[in-house]
Amino acid sequence: xxxxxxxxxxxxxxxxFNIVVADKRNRRDGNFIERIGFYNxxxxxxxxxxxxxxxxxxxxxxxxxxxSPTVERLIKQAAKxxx
Numbered sequence: 001x002x003x004x005x006x007x008x009x010x011x012x013x014x015x016x017f018n019i020v021v022a023d024k025r026n027r028r029d030g031n032f033i034e035r036i037g038f039y040n041x042x043x044x045x046x047x048x049x050x051x052x053x054x055x056x057x058x059x060x061x062x063x064x065x066x067x068s069p070t071v072e073r074l075i076k077q078a079a080k081x082x083x
Contacts, residue, residue, distance in 0.1 A: 002065040004057070006039065007032060016040055019052060019071060021060050036060070039074055050078045 001024045008029055010016030017039040020032035037052035052075060061067070067075065 002033070002060070002063075004036070004060060004065050004067040004071050006068070006070060014042065019074070021056075021065055034060075050074055050081070052078050 002021060003024045004019065004021050005028070006017040007020045007022075008015060008017055018035050019037035019039060021034045021036060022030070022032040026032070034056065036056040037050070039050045040047065041049070043049035057075070
């Protein structure tokens, strides 16, 4: 099964997450199919905290990829900021 989830990056105490499409059997930070965005939880007001390629997200959900609960929450948050 293909899932849309977060993959952690960044340094110790400075998290940074990529939003990736990956096979569910792979590790969290392991191989992925495609990177479709990012989430920076400690971004300041001047920096962008979340970016998602909506066209790629729509494509992957259309072919059956399931988003994790956290990613679903972030997508809704990004949609509110865009509107």
